[in-house]
Amino acid sequence: MKLKRSSNGEFVTILPTVKLGVGGEARIFGVRNGSNIAAKVYHRPMAEHGAKLAAMIANPPEDPSASQGQVSIAWPSDLLLSLDGSEQVMGFLMPRVREMNPIIDFYHPKTRRLRHPHFNFHYLLRTARNLAACVSALHARGYVIGDLNESNILVGKTALVSLVDTDSFQVPDPRNGRVYRCRVGKPEFTPAELQTVKFAWVDRKREHDLFGLGVLFFQLLMEGIHPFAGRYTGRGDPPTLEERIAVGAFPYAIGGCPGTLPMPTAPGFETLNERVRELFLQCFTNGNFEPSQRPDAEAWQRALLSAENALTTCPINDQHRFGNHLSACPWCQRQKFLGGMDSFPSKA
Numbered sequence: 001m002k003l004k005r006s007s008n009g010e011f012v013t014i015l016p017t018v019k020l021g022v023g024g025e026a027r028i029f030g031v032r033n034g035s036n037i038a039a040k041v042y043h044r045p046m047a048e049h050g051a052k053l054a055a056m057i058a059n060p061p062e063d064p065s066a067s068q069g070q071v072s073i074a075w076p077s078d079l080l081l082s083l084d085g086s087e088q089v090m091g092f093l094m095p096r097v098r099e100m101n102p103i104i105d106f107y108h109p110k111t112r113r114l115r116h117p118h119f120n121f122h123y124l125l126r127t128a129r130n131l132a133a134c135v136s137a138l139h140a141r142g143y144v145i146g147d148l149n150e151s152n153i154l155v156g157k158t159a160l161v162s163l164v165d166t167d168s169f170q171v172p173d174p175r176n177g178r179v180y181r182c183r184v185g186k187p188e189f190t191p192a193e194l195q196t197v198k199f200a201w202v203d204r205k206r207e208h209d210l211f212g213l214g215v216l217f218f219q220l221l222m223e224g225i226h227p228f229a230g231r232y233t234g235r236g237d238p239p240t241l242e243e244r245i246a247v248g249a250f251p252y253a254i255g256g257c258p259g260t261l262p263m264p265t266a267p268g269f270e271t272l273n274e275r276v277r278e279l280f281l282q283c284f285t286n287g288n289f290e291p292s293q294r295p296d297a298e299a300w301q302r303a304l305l306s307a308e309n310a311l312t313t314c315p316i317n318d319q320h321r322f323g324n325h326l327s328a329c330p331w332c333q334r335q336k337f338l339g340g341m342d343s344f345p346s347k348a
Contacts, residue, residue, distance in 0.1 A: 003039070003090055006079035012093070014039050023165070026091065034096075039080060040167070041091035050089030052180040053079055055173040056166070057092075061141045064133040065160055071095040072134050074164045097162045100154035103127070103216070107150075108224045109343050116157065120344045121221075121331070122311055122321040126159035128217045129304040134163050135213055136297035144170040144204045146182025148212035149189045150219075170204050179203050187242045188226060189215050192288050195246045207291035214283035217300065221276070223343060225266040227252075227284055234259035248288040254281065265338075271330045273307035273323050319344040 001014040018030030026042045042049055056076050065072035076092040105111045106119055106127060131153065138145060145152075145163070152165040170182040183200045191211035194202070218227040230251035232238035239249070244260070251262040252269045262269065269277060279295045287294035295303075307323065314320030314329040321344075322330050335342045 001041075002083060003041075003080040004083055005093070006081055006089075011083075012039065012080060014041065020096070030096070031093070034093075036096050037077075037093055038074075038096040039091055039093055041080065045082075045088055045090050047089075048180065049167075050079065051173070051178075052171050053089065053092050053167060055171050055175070055180070056169075059141060059174065061137045061143065064137050065130070068160065070156070070160045070162070071097055072130070072160065072162055073137065073166060074162060075166055092167070094166075097154055097164060100156050100162050102150060103131075103153040103155050103161075103220075104150045104224075106155050107216075107220045113341075113343075113345065117345055118319065118347060119157070119159075120319045120321050122308065123159045124220045125304055125308050125311075127155055127161060128220050129301055129308070130159060130161040131216065132213070132297045132300040132304065134161055135209060136301065138163075138169070139206050139209070139297060142172050142174075144182065144206060145209050145212075146170045146199070146204050147185045147189075148209050148216070149186045150216065153216070188245075190242075190245070191291065192246050192248065193291060195242055205291070206296070207287075207294050210294040210296060211283065211287070211291075213297065213300070214280065214287075214294065217304075218280060221272060222266055222269075225263050227280065229263050229266075230257070230260040231263060232259060233261060245288075248285065250281075250284040250288070252277075252280070253285050267330060267334060271322065271326065273303070273310060274325065275303040276307050279303050317342070317344070317346045319346050 002011050005012055013032035015030045015032055020038055021028040026040050028038055028040050031037045031039050053076050060075050061073055063072050074094050074097055076094050078093040079089050080091045082088045082090050105115055112119055147168055152163060154162040154164060168182055171180040181200060182204060185199050189212035191208055194208060215227055228241055228244040228249060249257050249260050251257050251260045283294045310324050311321045312324045316332060320329050320331040331343055
């Protein structure tokens with residue numbers, strides 16, 4: 001298949017045998033003579049795709065990892081046009097992300113042990129901080145991710161992060177004031193105020209992203225546990241995760257949460273750095289009903305850096321990193337609690 005670059009009219013050969021991904025709206029392919037480039041081609045191209053992509057290409061965000069040779073935001077770089085004379089936008093070119101894995105592979109303890117056994121707690125903190133930097137760069141340019149979840153975040157072995165599926169973001173067009181909305185989202189990453197809203201009907205705000213960002217940070221630092229997951233102690237059937245979010249049933253709230261206790265398999269909340277705990281409480285208690293109270297990405301960056309700098313190393317297992325506010329290694333204690341399963345096994 002051949003398409004034409006909008007910027008210079010050159011032909012681009014799409015390699016159908018090099019399939020890099022597929023979604024509900026498009027497929028992603030490799031490109032001939034372009035080892036660092038990928039092409040996303042829509043199943044059913046529409047005029048809105050072209051207008052939205054043009055606005056994105058005209059206003060790219062700063063890439064916080066560019067100086068390290070890493071693409072942390074896989075942003076559209078050029079439009080791909082049809083060759084039938086209609087000049088219809090069929091898709092776009094973007095940087096090709098290599099040697100990265102879904103973020104869930106790192107925060108889910110079983111998958112991490114199998115695939116990335118030496119990715120310790122220090123790396124998890126660094127991953128969270130790098131993700132905060134990406135979100136901060138996007139918010140600085142007026143973009144809202146909207147559908148912020150585990151499926152559009154990739155992580156490398158050194159904790160660098162790449163955001164993909166960027167054409168699904170909410171995009172403002174400064175040329176005409178139009179906002180191209182993000183029409184999708186996962187309930188478990190959606191704040192209380194949007195739980196019953198049709199996404200196609202609303203312009204999302206930065207604070208909506210900040211809820212999903214807090215969820216991802218919690219999962220990274222709490223062994224994959226969702227912040228609103230808990231052991232239900234009330235009467236009747238336990239509420240769904242969406243219902244818990246809607247009423248702000250955060251099990252770690254100061255004074256506790258009526259009818260809900262933390263998950264028995266979760267690490268202790270006190271394991272986390274004090275400032276990080278404060279931001280989680282701010283995000284999921286006050287912020288659950290006052291969205292403007294949710295900590296922004298810059299506040300998270302500062303807190304996560306402070307937590308990194310306050311880490312110490314276990315004398316028994318040097319893969320156990322934990323905050324120096326603790327008197328004993330929480331990962332050794334957790335290993336005993338889990339019957340010998342080590343969240344961060346030693347290199348030996």
